[in-house]
Amino acid sequence: MARLTIKGVSKSFGASHAVRDVSLDVEDGELVCLLGPSGSGKSTLLRMIGGFEAPTAGNILIDAKDVTSMPPEKRPTGMVFQSHALWTHMDVFNNVAFGLKLRSLPKAEIRERAEQALALVGLADYGKRMTTQLSGGQQQRVALARSLVLEPKILLLDEPFASLDQHLRERLREEVRDIQQRLGITTLFVTHGQDEALALADRIVVMRDGRTEQIGPPDRIYREPETEFVAGFIGSMNFVRTTVKDGLSQHAAFAVPVPVADGDVVLAVRPEALSLAVTRDKATAVVHRSIDFGTHKVVDIDLADGARVKVMTSSDSDWIKGMPVEAAATAFRVFRDNRLVYEFAATSRRQNDRVFGHA
Amino acid sequence: MMPGKPAVADADWIGVVLALLLTLFIALPLIVVGTWAFSEIWRYPAVIPQQFGLRYWSLTLSRTDVWEALFLSLRLATTVTILSAVICLPAAYAFARMTFPGRNILFLSFLASHAFPKFGLLVAIAGIFLQIGLISTFWGVVLIQLVGTLMLMIWIPVAAFQNVDRRMEEAARDAGAAPLRVFWSITLPQAAPTIVAAVLLTFVATFYETEGAWLIGAPEIRTMPVLMVTFINNQIVVQYGAVLSVMLWVPSFIALMFARRVVGTGTFAKGLGA
Numbered sequence: 001m002a003r004l005t006i007k008g009v010s011k012s013f014g015a016s017h018a019v020r021d022v023s024l025d026v027e028d029g030e031l032v033c034l035l036g037p038s039g040s041g042k043s044t045l046l047r048m049i050g051g052f053e054a055p056t057a058g059n060i061l062i063d064a065k066d067v068t069s070m071p072p073e074k075r076p077t078g079m080v081f082q083s084h085a086l087w088t089h090m091d092v093f094n095n096v097a098f099g100l101k102l103r104s105l106p107k108a109e110i111r112e113r114a115e116q117a118l119a120l121v122g123l124a125d126y127g128k129r130m131t132t133q134l135s136g137g138q139q140q141r142v143a144l145a146r147s148l149v150l151e152p153k154i155l156l157l158d159e160p161f162a163s164l165d166q167h168l169r170e171r172l173r174e175e176v177r178d179i180q181q182r183l184g185i186t187t188l189f190v191t192h193g194q195d196e197a198l199a200l201a202d203r204i205v206v207m208r209d210g211r212t213e214q215i216g217p218p219d220r221i222y223r224e225p226e227t228e229f230v231a232g233f234i235g236s237m238n239f240v241r242t243t244v245k246d247g248l249s250q251h252a253a254f255a256v257p258v259p260v261a262d263g264d265v266v267l268a269v270r271p272e273a274l275s276l277a278v279t280r281d282k283a284t285a286v287v288h289r290s291i292d293f294g295t296h297k298v299v300d301i302d303l304a305d306g307a308r309v310k311v312m313t314s315s316d317s318d319w320i321k322g323m324p325v326e327a328a329a330t331a332f333r334v335f336r337d338n339r340l341v342y343e344f345a346a347t348s349r350r351q352n353d354r355v356f357g358h359a
Numbered sequence: 360m361m362p363g364k365p366a367v368a369d370a371d372w373i374g375v376v377l378a379l380l381l382t383l384f385i386a387l388p389l390i391v392v393g394t395w396a397f398s399e400i401w402r403y404p405a406v407i408p409q410q411f412g413l414r415y416w417s418l419t420l421s422r423t424d425v426w427e428a429l430f431l432s433l434r435l436a437t438t439v440t441i442l443s444a445v446i447c448l449p450a451a452y453a454f455a456r457m458t459f460p461g462r463n464i465l466f467l468s469f470l471a472s473h474a475f476p477k478f479g480l481l482v483a484i485a486g487i488f489l490q491i492g493l494i495s496t497f498w499g500v501v502l503i504q505l506v507g508t509l510m511l512m513i514w515i516p517v518a519a520f521q522n523v524d525r526r527m528e529e530a531a532r533d534a535g536a537a538p539l540r541v542f543w544s545i546t547l548p549q550a551a552p553t554i555v556a557a558v559l560l561t562f563v564a565t566f567y568e569t570e571g572a573w574l575i576g577a578p579e580i581r582t583m584p585v586l587m588v589t590f591i592n593n594q595i596v597v598q599y600g601a602v603l604s605v606m607l608w609v610p611s612f613i614a615l616m617f618a619r620r621v622v623g624t625g626t627f628a629k630g631l632g633a
Binding site: 050051052071072073077078079081083085086087088089098099102103143146147150 | 526529531534536540545549551
């Protein structure tokens with residue numbers, strides 16, 4: 001099967017840099033999500049792999065073969081576009097069969113393979129329909145079949161479900177994951193939805209301003225974010241600005257030891273890493289409101305400096321607006337200038353706390 | 360009236376009245392001309408002709424100059440339309456999809472031929488044609504009518520090509536089609552309905568074009584509209600003009616029917632920017 005190697009790829013449009021010096025290795029059969037806000041360069045990177053944009057620097061290799069200067073029609077990649085980009089003047093069957101016809105295969109084989117591909121995406125009897133007669137989800141399935149039928153070495157998906165509703169999106173991404181694993185096809189998936197990335201990916205590449213912020217499996221991206229941006233982009237995160245003096249945070253509510261050089265830092269604490277206790281004398285916060293999610297409650301508390309912090313508590317606890325409380329962090333990470341400088345985890349698998357770099 | 364839907368019903372009535380007025384406005388002159396073509400005697404106070412008949416049809420159709428003019432008009436319109444398509448469609452694609460120096464000025468220059476009083480322009484061109492011996496020739500008229508079609512045949516296809524989704528073309532590249540194949544299999548079929556509309560409009564407009572044909576073509580080249588003008592000018596009998604006018608409806612009627620079948624009204628309107 002196929003390995004994708006991206007070596008120091010950059011892309012600039014005039015003076016603006018869409019992608020800056022990105023390197024990435026995608027293993028055979030791996031599903032990698034490119035995750036980032038709009039304008040982070042993730043789509044541009046995908047389009048460079050597909051051959052629709054030429055990199056201004058760097059190389060793209062598929063199975064150790066340099067494809068950087070190859071046009072899209074020569075590359076062993078298959079792309080599914082956000083707008084599905086089905087050809088509206090052809091019926092479903094011909095959309096899927098178009099690429100096979102270009103390869104001048106025998107008619108019977110074209111028919112067989114196109115029908116197989118349609119069956120794979122659950123649209124076995126839809127060949128005669130025009131694409132405009134299909135629903136949004138069906139159209140995206142046809143687009144997927146159109147790419148898969150050519151047996152690409154690398155499958156590229158550019159926010160394929162962005163225009164679908166939540167329910168359909170969840171169903172389709174599970175189907176895509178199933179098909180991808182069944183075929184064992186190396187896949188790159190661009191999305192700006194963190195839930196999509198967490199649900200699908202073997203590895204996530206978090207991008208921002210054309211650079212990779214962090215590359216890692218979903219659980220590491222979630223539990224061990226290496227930058228403040230990643231910490232805030234994935235999942236729910238509380239940021240508390242504080243000043244460190246003599247190894248101690250000067251924040252009233254989070255006067256925790258932080259063994260780094262004096263100066264301003266940001267404490268990042270997950271809502272589930274906070275515990276809440278009612279207290280009369282040591283109150284550092286008041287309850288603002290509590291939302292019941294059934295399995296758990298999320299309590300918003302207001303700190304003395306005006307910051308609002310989310311705390312996840314058990315569903316059988318009761319919190320009333322105005323209640324004086326004290327919050328304690330069981331785990332937190334400390335960032336300075338977007339870089340991780342210290343992590344503390346009282347109950348994590350790794351018992352020791354760690355200091356990073358020359359903080 | 361159904362309770363609960365008065366607003367909709369009101370709006371509908373206004374629409375119906377407007378449509379009726381518009382139809383009347385367009386159709387009434389046509390009906391009058393149509394009636395003239397089939398009447399032998401129709402004197403002032405009567406609303407309906409005193410005597411119907413096909414006498415003037417047989418009189419008109421038995422004239423050889425009418426038949427000559429009809430075939431000449433068809434040949435002219437076909438030649439001009441084909442030439443116009445051959446010149447304009449590639450140009451339209453270039454305007455829609457490529458950037459080159461002077462693109463915008465060149466694009467606007469096609470509008471310029473319609474921005475000035477046309478007759479003055481025609482007289483000037485007639486002067487030049489006189490010098491180079493194109494006056495009163497088939498190809499002279501072709502040239503002058505070609506100029507008139509350029510704007511329509513550039514602007515509408517440009518819009519058609521621009522409306523083709525780039526992602527569709529990229530998807531075809533992705534599936535393995537080289538750029539030329541993408542153009543034939545994706546871009547052209549996608550733009551086709553609008554381009555067909557532009558070609559039909561060009562044909563009909565050329566068929567009816569009078570000023571250029573008259574100024575450049577006279578006296579040898581006499582197209583149907585030119586013949587109609589001479590008939591009306593030289594004869595007191597209204598019926599000759601009316602019969603020719605009804606005959607002239609035929610090609611545009613066929614063209615419109617064909618356009619409706621090929622295009623459907625929605626795409627037609629979209630191609631014209633509605």
